[in-house]
Amino acid sequence: MKEVSTTPPELVIPSGADPLLTVEHLTMRFGGLVAIDDVSFSAGKGEITAIIGPNGAGKTTLFNCITGFYTPTVGRLTLTARGEEYLLERMDGFRIAQKAHVARTFQNIRLFSEMSVLENLIVAQHNELMRASGFTVTGLFGLGGYRKKEKEAADLARYWLDKVNLTHLADINAGNLPYGDQRRLEIARAMCIKPTILCLDEPAAGLNPKESSELNKLLIYIKDEHDIGLLLIEHDMSVVMEISDHVVVLDYGSKISDGTPLYVRSDPNVIRAYLGEDEDEALPPEVAADIAKDFDPENREGV
Amino acid sequence: MNQSNNNTTAIDFKALLKESGIAALVALGLAIVLVGFKTVDTPTGMDITTRWVWVVVAVASVFVGRLAFAVRRESKASRAPVHVDMKAKENRAAIIVNRFSTIGGPLFIGFALVLPFMPFADRYVVDVATYVLIYVMLGWGLNIVVGLAGLLDLGYVAFYAVGAYSYALFAAYFDLSFWVCLPLAGLCAAGFGVLLGFPVLRLRGDYLAIVTLGFGEIIRVILLNWYEFTGGPDGLSGIPRPSFFGLELKRTAAEGEQTFHQFFNLDYSTMHRLIFLYYLILILALLTNFFTIRIRKMPIGRAWEALREDEIACRSLGINPTNTKLTAFALGAMFAGFAGSFFATRQAFISPESFTFIESAVILAIVVLGGMGSQVGVAIAAVLLIGGTELFRGLEEFRMLAFGGLMVAIMVWKPRGLLAHREPTIKLHPNGAPPPIKQAATEGGVK
Numbered sequence: 001m002k003e004v005s006t007t008p009p010e011l012v013i014p015s016g017a018d019p020l021l022t023v024e025h026l027t028m029r030f031g032g033l034v035a036i037d038d039v040s041f042s043a044g045k046g047e048i049t050a051i052i053g054p055n056g057a058g059k060t061t062l063f064n065c066i067t068g069f070y071t072p073t074v075g076r077l078t079l080t081a082r083g084e085e086y087l088l089e090r091m092d093g094f095r096i097a098q099k100a101h102v103a104r105t106f107q108n109i110r111l112f113s114e115m116s117v118l119e120n121l122i123v124a125q126h127n128e129l130m131r132a133s134g135f136t137v138t139g140l141f142g143l144g145g146y147r148k149k150e151k152e153a154a155d156l157a158r159y160w161l162d163k164v165n166l167t168h169l170a171d172i173n174a175g176n177l178p179y180g181d182q183r184r185l186e187i188a189r190a191m192c193i194k195p196t197i198l199c200l201d202e203p204a205a206g207l208n209p210k211e212s213s214e215l216n217k218l219l220i221y222i223k224d225e226h227d228i229g230l231l232l233i234e235h236d237m238s239v240v241m242e243i244s245d246h247v248v249v250l251d252y253g254s255k256i257s258d259g260t261p262l263y264v265r266s267d268p269n270v271i272r273a274y275l276g277e278d279e280d281e282a283l284p285p286e287v288a289a290d291i292a293k294d295f296d297p298e299n300r301e302g303v
Numbered sequence: 304m305n306q307s308n309n310n311t312t313a314i315d316f317k318a319l320l321k322e323s324g325i326a327a328l329v330a331l332g333l334a335i336v337l338v339g340f341k342t343v344d345t346p347t348g349m350d351i352t353t354r355w356v357w358v359v360v361a362v363a364s365v366f367v368g369r370l371a372f373a374v375r376r377e378s379k380a381s382r383a384p385v386h387v388d389m390k391a392k393e394n395r396a397a398i399i400v401n402r403f404s405t406i407g408g409p410l411f412i413g414f415a416l417v418l419p420f421m422p423f424a425d426r427y428v429v430d431v432a433t434y435v436l437i438y439v440m441l442g443w444g445l446n447i448v449v450g451l452a453g454l455l456d457l458g459y460v461a462f463y464a465v466g467a468y469s470y471a472l473f474a475a476y477f478d479l480s481f482w483v484c485l486p487l488a489g490l491c492a493a494g495f496g497v498l499l500g501f502p503v504l505r506l507r508g509d510y511l512a513i514v515t516l517g518f519g520e521i522i523r524v525i526l527l528n529w530y531e532f533t534g535g536p537d538g539l540s541g542i543p544r545p546s547f548f549g550l551e552l553k554r555t556a557a558e559g560e561q562t563f564h565q566f567f568n569l570d571y572s573t574m575h576r577l578i579f580l581y582y583l584i585l586i587l588a589l590l591t592n593f594f595t596i597r598i599r600k601m602p603i604g605r606a607w608e609a610l611r612e613d614e615i616a617c618r619s620l621g622i623n624p625t626n627t628k629l630t631a632f633a634l635g636a637m638f639a640g641f642a643g644s645f646f647a648t649r650q651a652f653i654s655p656e657s658f659t660f661i662e663s664a665v666i667l668a669i670v671v672l673g674g675m676g677s678q679v680g681v682a683i684a685a686v687l688l689i690g691g692t693e694l695f696r697g698l699e700e701f702r703m704l705a706f707g708g709l710m711v712a713i714m715v716w717k718p719r720g721l722l723a724h725r726e727p728t729i730k731l732h733p734n735g736a737p738p739p740i741k742q743a744a745t746e747g748g749v750k
């Protein structure tokens with residue numbers, strides 16, 4: 001089940017030309033449990049790479065390894081961006097965001113709920129502001145251009161508030177926002193660290209169809225206008241098929257498929273994983289076609 | 304009791320009775336041991352007498368009180384609208400607190416400034432006010448650690464002790480003046496803050512509280528046992544008084560120097576020194592206050608609050624939690640150090656007895672009752688708790704009961720503290736009135 005079936009050349013994934021993040025032989029063990037088992041893939045700049053897989057497949061764990069919340073048991077994570085190369089598995093959790101500018105959101109939203117929406121976005125620019133305030137010493141006395149920098153930070157926040165339609169709610173507590181708004185605010189906050197790569201853990205979870213389609217537009221906008229890479233964990237196949245350029249499929253911690261959405265959709269490994277393994281029994285062709293249809297978004301063209 | 308409930312048919316009377324019964328049972332258990340027995344001195348030694356009437360009174364009042372409380376709660380709940388408009392409630396709170404801070408704050412400071420010259424301000428009043436201000440300052444200092452950074456510190460008094468002993472020891476061994484020792488004491492305390500900060504950085508909540516509590520006790524035990532250096536339980540005495548720009552506040556000056564009253568051509572009065580000390584602590588406290596107000600708007604202040612809200616999210620944004628927590632510990636400790644050296648110079652005598660756990664608890668109570676993070680709230684809580692217990696001095700052994708009662712009352716009335724509302728440190732729409740309508744719904748607006 002683990003070997004990837006031979007890939008028709010026209011369906012081979014485009015990245016690799018400009019790899020932003022390269023994951024090599026990543027393994028993460030928790031005691032006896034192997035949450036990620038020898039996973040390798042790469043994610044490109046200006047691409048949306050979707051990570052999909054059933055519940056408990058290890059998607060969030062993969063994110064936690066990339067963003068430094070877990071130290072991988074084995075493996076190498078290389079991020080190449082802005083002319084630098086970072087070995088993420090060797091960096092402290094917060095340094096990955098600070099130095100390599102890897103941004104993320106969380107499966108269960110983690111906002112600073114008792115702080116205002118705008119403050120959430122200002123806190124995200126902490127390191128720059130800290131420098132501008134002379135590590136608080138000069139800033140405390142109003143010296144050293146801290147005011148100006150704070151204004152710039154507010155402008156960047158304003159920009160992202162406009163993008164996520166939250167400008168009019170900027171001064172209320174983040175915890176008082178409706179659920180959908182909180183999801184978008186978390187994305188805006190992540191963008192305020194000026195990321196090289198943005199990792200989104202199920203950003204569409206709990207959104208209604210309208211909010212979900214707005215979110216897709218936002219993600220496409222971020223990809224096109226800001227020229228960063230996006231890693232996206234998503235359960236909704238129509239979203240994945242619609243907006244992603246590259247799909248990596250995990251199952252029980254192993255990578256079972258990797259390629260364009262069109263390719264992954266028809267990969268028997270993926271279909272089997274999603275349907276549940278019925279021994280070695282091959283899928284009846286009409287069932288396979290049915291499942292493939294489920295994966296399909298409105299536009300039948302695929303990618 | 305029975306009749307009072309007949310009209311409220313919607314209430315499950317049986318459940319209420321049961322609830323009150325359980326409360327009464329707990330009260331019985333406590334009352335038998337605490338109230339039921341009393342030791343009395345007799346010519347032949349100690350004797351125990353019983354006071355069953357008191358036990359009955361205590362249990363009955365708990366039962367009746369609990370029942371009344373529950374009935375009131377239930378009838379309120381059955382009448383209350385299903386949907387409480389939290390937003391409107393919060394807005395109202397915001398307006399009240401804002402008005403209070405903008406008007407109340409300056410009024411408060413103004414009153415504090417003229418207090419010593421009020422007609423009623425005798426020795427006792429100025430002395431109590433000075434005492435209250437020490438706690439206001441300690442409350443504001445601890446507020447940085449607990450209110451802003453959200454680190455529950457139960458050993459804050461240790462830094463107060465470090466400040467006090469630093470001054471006393473510097474003065475005793477190196478003959479340094481108060482004004483030189485004040486910053487040194489602050490630095491020493493901040494150093495201890497970092498020292499404590501390191502091992503506890505990874506701890507959260509209860510664990511942090513326990514370790515800080517232990518730290519507070521360690522400091523006290525060291526002060527108690529290092530007899531050669533700290534004087535042990537005898538403490539240190541003869542701590543020098545501060546001078547007023549080089550002028551001593553004494554009856555007679557040393558050779559070739561002038562005293563305060565000689566310089567200003569006043570008659571000598573011990574009130575001068577009291578008033579001077581009062582203003583000194585007022586300035587120190589206000590300094591703490593302005594520092595806190597200002598640093599809240601600095602990146603570090605916002606990072607403290609963010610850390611209190613969600614440490615994991617902070618890490619995902621590249622905030623170094625270690626450094627951020629350490630600065631909170633160090634700065635909070637520094638202000639305790641300042642307050643400590645003031646305490647030493649005011650008392651002229653310190654001993655480990657002044658730095659027991661109960662002090663930490665009182666300071667923490669001030670912060671929590673005031674509303675975590677609220678400057679005005681902390682000041683009010685300090686006045687209520689410290690000033691209040693001074694007022695209740697006449698009640699003698701019931702004083703602590705009044706203290707506890709006050710705390711319970713505040714917590715029932717305002718569970719999040721007196722002034723819990725928090726103003727954002729930066730606003731996009733500073734003049735209120737956000738744009739009237741939601742953004743033009745190009746892609747379908749916000750729901």
Ligand SMILES: Nc1ncnc2c1ncn2[C@@H]1O[C@H](COP(=O)(O)OP(=O)(O)OP(=O)(O)O)[C@@H](O)[C@H]1O
Binds near residue numbers: 033053056059060
């Ligand atoms: N800190 C941890 N300690 C022990 N086991 C863990 C830990 N984190 C994750 N796991 C385990 O690793 C496996 C993968 O979990 P993970 O959260 O990555 O799944 P997921 O793909 O994100 O699932 P979902 O779609 O439900 O979010 C699960 O079996 C989980 O129990």
Ligand SMILES: [Mg+2]
Binds near residue numbers: 059060061107
């Ligand atoms: Mg997950």
